[in-house]
Amino acid sequence: MYERKIPPNLNCGLDLVAEVLYGKWKIRLLWFISEGCKRPSELQRKIPDASRRVLNMQLNELEEHELVSKKVYPVVPPKVEYSLTGFGETLIPVIAVLGQWGDHNEEKLRRVILKRFEN
Amino acid sequence: MYERKIPPNLNCGLDLVAEVLYGKWKIRLLWFISEGCKRPSELQRKIPDASRRVLNMQLNELEEHELVSKKVYPVVPPKVEYSLTGFGETLIPVIAVLGQWGDHNEEKLRRVILKRFEN
DNA sequence: ACAATAGGGGATAAATTTCTCCCTATGCAA
DNA sequence: TTGCATAGGGAGAAATTTATCCCCTATTGT
Numbered sequence A, B: 001m002y003e004r005k006i007p008p009n010l011n012c013g014l015d016l017v018a019e020v021l022y023g024k025w026k027i028r029l030l031w032f033i034s035e036g037c038k039r040p041s042e043l044q045r046k047i048p049d050a051s052r053r054v055l056n057m058q059l060n061e062l063e064e065h066e067l068v069s070k071k072v073y074p075v076v077p078p079k080v081e082y083s084l085t086g087f088g089e090t091l092i093p094v095i096a097v098l099g100q101w102g103d104h105n106e107e108k109l110r111r112v113i114l115k116r117f118e119n
Numbered sequence C: 001a002c003a004a005t006a007g008g009g010g011a012t013a014a015a016t017t018t019c020t021c022c023c024t025a026t027g028c029a030a
Numbered sequence D: 001t002t003g004c005a006t007a008g009g010g011a012g013a014a015a016t017t018t019a020t021c022c023c024c025t026a027t028t029g030t
Helices: A013-021 A026-034 A040-046 A052-064 A086-104 A106-117 B013-021 B026-034 B040-046 B052-064 B086-104 B106-117
Strands: A068-073 A079-084 B068-073 B079-084
Touching: A013 A026, A013 B026, A013 B086, A013 B106, A026 A040, A026 A052, A026 A068, A026 A079, A026 A086, A026 B013, A040 A052, A040 A079, A052 A068, A052 B106, A079 A086, A086 A106, A086 B013, A086 B086, A106 B013, A106 B052, B013 B026, B026 B040, B026 B052, B026 B068, B026 B079, B026 B086, B040 B052, B040 B079, B052 B068, B079 B086, B086 B106
Parallel strands: none
Antiparallel strands: A068 A079, B068 B079
Protein backbone atom coordinates (compact mmCIF):
# COMPACT_ATOMS: atom_id res chain seq x y z
CA MET A 1 0.00 0.00 0.00
CA TYR A 2 1.09 3.50 -0.73
CA GLU A 3 2.47 5.47 2.23
CA ARG A 4 2.31 9.21 2.16
CA LYS A 5 5.49 11.14 2.33
CA ILE A 6 4.01 14.55 2.85
CA PRO A 7 1.71 14.98 5.86
CA PRO A 8 -1.72 16.46 5.27
CA ASN A 9 -2.68 19.98 6.24
CA LEU A 10 -5.26 19.92 8.98
CA ASN A 11 -5.45 23.53 9.95
CA CYS A 12 -9.07 24.38 9.50
CA GLY A 13 -12.40 22.74 8.85
CA LEU A 14 -11.94 23.03 5.12
CA ASP A 15 -8.71 21.07 5.28
CA LEU A 16 -10.41 18.33 7.26
CA VAL A 17 -13.29 18.05 4.82
CA ALA A 18 -10.92 17.98 1.91
CA GLU A 19 -8.98 15.18 3.50
CA VAL A 20 -11.99 12.88 3.59
CA LEU A 21 -13.65 13.96 0.33
CA TYR A 22 -10.60 14.29 -1.86
CA GLY A 23 -10.75 11.35 -4.18
CA LYS A 24 -12.13 11.19 -7.66
CA TRP A 25 -15.19 9.11 -6.84
CA LYS A 26 -15.75 9.55 -3.14
CA ILE A 27 -18.50 12.09 -3.25
CA ARG A 28 -20.42 10.07 -5.76
CA LEU A 29 -19.96 6.93 -3.74
CA LEU A 30 -21.42 8.62 -0.69
CA TRP A 31 -24.24 9.98 -2.75
CA PHE A 32 -25.22 6.69 -4.34
CA ILE A 33 -24.93 4.87 -1.05
CA SER A 34 -27.26 7.44 0.47
CA GLU A 35 -29.69 6.71 -2.34
CA GLY A 36 -29.74 3.07 -1.42
CA CYS A 37 -27.14 1.52 -3.66
CA LYS A 38 -25.30 -0.58 -1.24
CA ARG A 39 -23.55 -3.39 -3.01
CA PRO A 40 -20.20 -2.86 -4.70
CA SER A 41 -21.44 -4.20 -8.00
CA GLU A 42 -24.37 -1.80 -7.97
CA LEU A 43 -22.05 1.09 -7.28
CA GLN A 44 -19.83 -0.02 -10.09
CA ARG A 45 -22.71 -0.03 -12.50
CA LYS A 46 -23.64 3.47 -11.37
CA ILE A 47 -20.09 4.68 -11.88
CA PRO A 48 -18.88 2.75 -14.89
CA ASP A 49 -16.02 5.15 -15.57
CA ALA A 50 -14.25 4.11 -12.42
CA SER A 51 -12.38 0.89 -12.26
CA ARG A 52 -13.48 -1.68 -9.75
CA ARG A 53 -10.12 -1.40 -8.06
CA VAL A 54 -10.36 2.30 -7.39
CA LEU A 55 -13.88 2.09 -6.13
CA ASN A 56 -12.76 -0.49 -3.63
CA MET A 57 -9.87 1.62 -2.52
CA GLN A 58 -12.02 4.66 -2.07
CA LEU A 59 -14.68 2.70 -0.25
CA ASN A 60 -11.99 1.45 2.09
CA GLU A 61 -10.94 4.97 2.82
CA LEU A 62 -14.49 6.11 3.40
CA GLU A 63 -14.82 3.25 5.81
CA GLU A 64 -11.61 4.12 7.58
CA HIS A 65 -12.90 7.65 7.91
CA GLU A 66 -16.07 6.26 9.43
CA LEU A 67 -18.35 7.75 6.83
CA VAL A 68 -19.61 4.36 5.69
CA SER A 69 -19.73 0.96 7.28
CA LYS A 70 -19.36 -2.34 5.57
CA LYS A 71 -21.24 -5.50 6.27
CA VAL A 72 -19.87 -8.72 4.84
CA TYR A 73 -22.27 -11.65 4.58
CA PRO A 74 -20.50 -14.98 4.88
CA VAL A 75 -22.09 -16.46 1.78
CA VAL A 76 -20.95 -17.58 -1.61
CA PRO A 77 -20.97 -15.82 -3.96
CA PRO A 78 -19.86 -13.05 -1.66
CA LYS A 79 -22.29 -10.40 -0.59
CA VAL A 80 -21.26 -7.06 0.81
CA GLU A 81 -23.33 -4.08 1.73
CA TYR A 82 -22.19 -0.59 2.48
CA SER A 83 -24.27 1.91 4.36
CA LEU A 84 -23.77 5.38 5.70
CA THR A 85 -22.82 5.75 9.31
CA GLY A 86 -24.56 8.41 11.35
CA PHE A 87 -21.54 10.56 10.73
CA GLY A 88 -21.71 9.94 7.01
CA GLU A 89 -25.36 10.91 6.95
CA THR A 90 -24.57 14.34 8.30
CA LEU A 91 -22.44 14.89 5.26
CA ILE A 92 -25.19 14.20 2.76
CA PRO A 93 -26.90 17.59 3.07
CA VAL A 94 -23.53 19.20 2.48
CA ILE A 95 -23.00 17.18 -0.66
CA ALA A 96 -26.52 18.06 -1.71
CA VAL A 97 -25.65 21.75 -1.51
CA LEU A 98 -22.64 21.18 -3.70
CA GLY A 99 -24.68 19.25 -6.21
CA GLN A 100 -27.42 21.86 -6.24
CA TRP A 101 -24.94 24.58 -7.03
CA GLY A 102 -23.54 22.43 -9.80
CA ASP A 103 -26.94 21.65 -11.25
CA HIS A 104 -28.05 25.23 -10.97
CA ASN A 105 -25.00 26.44 -12.88
CA GLU A 106 -24.72 23.54 -15.23
CA GLU A 107 -24.56 25.45 -18.48
CA LYS A 108 -22.03 27.97 -17.37
CA LEU A 109 -19.88 25.32 -15.73
CA ARG A 110 -19.92 23.16 -18.78
CA ARG A 111 -18.88 26.08 -20.90
CA VAL A 112 -15.98 27.25 -18.77
CA ILE A 113 -14.73 23.75 -18.20
CA LEU A 114 -14.78 22.87 -21.86
CA LYS A 115 -12.88 26.00 -22.88
CA ARG A 116 -9.55 24.30 -22.76
CA PHE A 117 -10.64 21.18 -24.52
CA GLU A 118 -11.78 22.96 -27.65
CA ASN A 119 -8.18 23.20 -28.76
CA MET B 1 1.57 23.22 -20.09
CA TYR B 2 0.21 19.83 -19.24
CA GLU B 3 -2.45 18.48 -21.58
CA ARG B 4 -4.95 16.00 -20.27
CA LYS B 5 -5.17 12.67 -21.91
CA ILE B 6 -8.34 11.48 -20.26
CA PRO B 7 -11.43 13.68 -20.67
CA PRO B 8 -13.28 14.74 -17.54
CA ASN B 9 -16.60 13.29 -16.48
CA LEU B 10 -19.29 15.91 -16.71
CA ASN B 11 -22.39 13.91 -16.11
CA CYS B 12 -24.01 15.61 -13.16
CA GLY B 13 -23.74 18.72 -11.09
CA LEU B 14 -21.35 17.06 -8.69
CA ASP B 15 -18.94 16.29 -11.51
CA LEU B 16 -19.02 19.87 -12.65
CA VAL B 17 -18.33 21.21 -9.20
CA ALA B 18 -15.50 18.78 -8.71
CA GLU B 19 -13.96 19.87 -11.96
CA VAL B 20 -13.59 23.47 -10.82
CA LEU B 21 -12.82 22.83 -7.15
CA TYR B 22 -10.48 19.89 -7.49
CA GLY B 23 -7.07 21.24 -6.70
CA LYS B 24 -5.23 21.17 -3.45
CA TRP B 25 -5.47 24.88 -2.71
CA LYS B 26 -8.38 26.13 -4.78
CA ILE B 27 -11.02 26.21 -2.11
CA ARG B 28 -8.75 28.04 0.23
CA LEU B 29 -7.82 30.51 -2.46
CA LEU B 30 -11.45 31.28 -3.09
CA TRP B 31 -12.08 31.60 0.59
CA PHE B 32 -9.24 33.97 1.29
CA ILE B 33 -10.05 36.04 -1.75
CA SER B 34 -13.60 36.32 -0.50
CA GLU B 35 -12.20 37.55 2.81
CA GLY B 36 -10.42 40.35 1.04
CA CYS B 37 -6.96 38.96 0.42
CA LYS B 38 -6.45 39.95 -3.11
CA ARG B 39 -2.78 40.15 -3.89
CA PRO B 40 -0.78 37.05 -4.73
CA SER B 41 1.79 37.77 -2.06
CA GLU B 42 -0.93 38.05 0.58
CA LEU B 43 -2.40 34.77 -0.49
CA GLN B 44 0.97 33.17 -0.34
CA ARG B 45 1.45 34.34 3.22
CA LYS B 46 -1.94 32.91 4.12
CA ILE B 47 -1.07 29.57 2.54
CA PRO B 48 2.61 29.14 3.25
CA ASP B 49 2.53 25.41 2.62
CA ALA B 50 1.84 25.95 -1.06
CA SER B 51 4.57 27.00 -3.40
CA ARG B 52 4.17 30.24 -5.23
CA ARG B 53 4.19 28.34 -8.49
CA VAL B 54 1.23 26.15 -7.64
CA LEU B 55 -0.80 29.01 -6.28
CA ASN B 56 -0.31 30.80 -9.57
CA MET B 57 -1.34 27.76 -11.52
CA GLN B 58 -4.46 27.27 -9.48
CA LEU B 59 -5.33 30.94 -9.63
CA ASN B 60 -5.02 30.74 -13.39
CA GLU B 61 -7.45 27.87 -13.46
CA LEU B 62 -9.89 29.65 -11.20
CA GLU B 63 -9.68 32.58 -13.56
CA GLU B 64 -10.20 30.39 -16.60
CA HIS B 65 -13.26 28.95 -14.88
CA GLU B 66 -14.50 32.50 -14.31
CA LEU B 67 -14.63 32.19 -10.56
CA VAL B 68 -12.11 34.96 -10.04
CA SER B 69 -10.93 37.85 -12.12
CA LYS B 70 -7.48 39.30 -12.22
CA LYS B 71 -6.58 42.93 -12.48
CA VAL B 72 -3.02 43.81 -13.39
CA TYR B 73 -1.88 47.33 -12.59
CA PRO B 74 0.78 48.56 -14.99
CA VAL B 75 3.16 49.74 -12.27
CA VAL B 76 6.57 48.78 -11.01
CA PRO B 77 6.97 46.82 -8.89
CA PRO B 78 4.03 44.91 -10.31
CA LYS B 79 0.68 44.94 -8.59
CA VAL B 80 -1.99 42.37 -9.17
CA GLU B 81 -5.35 41.95 -7.53
CA TYR B 82 -7.70 39.06 -7.69
CA SER B 83 -11.35 39.30 -6.87
CA LEU B 84 -14.35 37.04 -7.02
CA THR B 85 -16.57 37.28 -10.02
CA GLY B 86 -20.31 37.29 -9.48
CA PHE B 87 -20.21 33.63 -10.33
CA GLY B 88 -17.46 32.99 -7.82
CA GLU B 89 -19.41 34.76 -5.13
CA THR B 90 -22.28 32.35 -5.50
CA LEU B 91 -19.88 29.59 -4.60
CA ILE B 92 -18.83 31.11 -1.29
CA PRO B 93 -21.92 30.06 0.67
CA VAL B 94 -21.38 26.54 -0.59
CA ILE B 95 -17.80 26.57 0.61
CA ALA B 96 -19.02 27.99 3.88
CA VAL B 97 -21.30 25.00 4.35
CA LEU B 98 -18.38 22.66 3.76
CA GLY B 99 -16.24 24.54 6.23
CA GLN B 100 -18.98 24.60 8.83
CA TRP B 101 -19.38 20.87 8.64
CA GLY B 102 -15.64 20.50 9.00
CA ASP B 103 -15.45 22.84 11.94
CA HIS B 104 -18.43 21.27 13.59
CA ASN B 105 -16.87 17.82 13.34
CA GLU B 106 -13.31 18.86 13.88
CA GLU B 107 -12.42 16.44 16.64
CA LYS B 108 -13.87 13.39 15.02
CA LEU B 109 -12.38 14.25 11.66
CA ARG B 110 -8.98 14.81 13.12
CA ARG B 111 -9.18 11.46 14.84
CA VAL B 112 -10.25 9.39 11.85
CA ILE B 113 -7.82 11.11 9.55
CA LEU B 114 -4.89 10.58 11.85
CA LYS B 115 -5.60 6.88 12.32
CA ARG B 116 -3.31 5.82 9.53
CA PHE B 117 -0.49 8.12 10.45
CA GLU B 118 -0.06 6.66 13.92
CA ASN B 119 1.80 3.77 12.44
C1' DA C 1 26.78 47.99 -8.46
C1' DC C 2 23.58 45.32 -5.90
C1' DA C 3 19.86 43.74 -3.05
C1' DA C 4 14.93 43.92 -2.34
C1' DT C 5 10.27 43.91 -4.07
C1' DA C 6 6.35 41.91 -6.67
C1' DG C 7 4.68 38.86 -10.10
C1' DG C 8 5.22 35.27 -13.71
C1' DG C 9 6.53 31.02 -15.76
C1' DG C 10 9.77 27.10 -18.05
C1' DA C 11 11.95 22.73 -17.01
C1' DT C 12 12.21 18.95 -14.44
C1' DA C 13 11.67 15.97 -10.30
C1' DA C 14 8.84 13.96 -6.91
C1' DA C 15 4.58 12.62 -4.99
C1' DT C 16 0.16 10.92 -5.48
C1' DT C 17 -3.70 8.99 -7.65
C1' DT C 18 -5.80 6.18 -10.94
C1' DC C 19 -5.72 2.46 -14.37
C1' DT C 20 -4.75 -2.28 -16.22
C1' DC C 21 -3.90 -6.85 -15.80
C1' DC C 22 -4.00 -10.89 -13.30
C1' DC C 23 -5.18 -14.27 -9.58
C1' DT C 24 -8.07 -15.85 -5.46
C1' DA C 25 -12.77 -18.52 -4.34
C1' DT C 26 -17.69 -20.84 -4.89
C1' DG C 27 -22.11 -22.10 -6.58
C1' DC C 28 -25.34 -21.94 -10.43
C1' DA C 29 -26.77 -22.21 -15.24
C1' DA C 30 -26.14 -23.58 -20.06
C1' DT D 1 -17.13 -28.47 -18.31
C1' DT D 2 -17.01 -23.83 -19.41
C1' DG D 3 -18.69 -19.26 -18.34
C1' DC D 4 -20.71 -15.83 -15.37
C1' DA D 5 -21.61 -13.32 -11.07
C1' DT D 6 -19.66 -11.63 -6.74
C1' DA D 7 -15.94 -9.49 -3.97
C1' DG D 8 -11.03 -8.45 -2.99
C1' DG D 9 -6.44 -7.26 -3.66
C1' DG D 10 -1.14 -7.34 -5.48
C1' DA D 11 2.07 -5.48 -8.93
C1' DG D 12 3.35 -2.29 -11.88
C1' DA D 13 2.36 1.22 -15.44
C1' DA D 14 0.34 5.47 -16.66
C1' DA D 15 -1.72 9.79 -15.72
C1' DT D 16 -2.00 13.74 -13.08
C1' DT D 17 -0.83 17.00 -9.68
C1' DT D 18 2.57 19.36 -6.71
C1' DA D 19 7.06 20.70 -5.54
C1' DT D 20 11.78 22.60 -6.50
C1' DC D 21 14.92 25.29 -8.83
C1' DC D 22 16.14 28.90 -11.52
C1' DC D 23 15.55 32.90 -14.49
C1' DC D 24 13.20 37.32 -16.16
C1' DT D 25 10.72 42.12 -15.69
C1' DA D 26 11.84 47.09 -13.89
C1' DT D 27 12.23 50.48 -10.18
C1' DT D 28 13.63 52.16 -5.64
C1' DG D 29 16.74 52.36 -1.96
C1' DT D 30 21.56 51.52 0.01
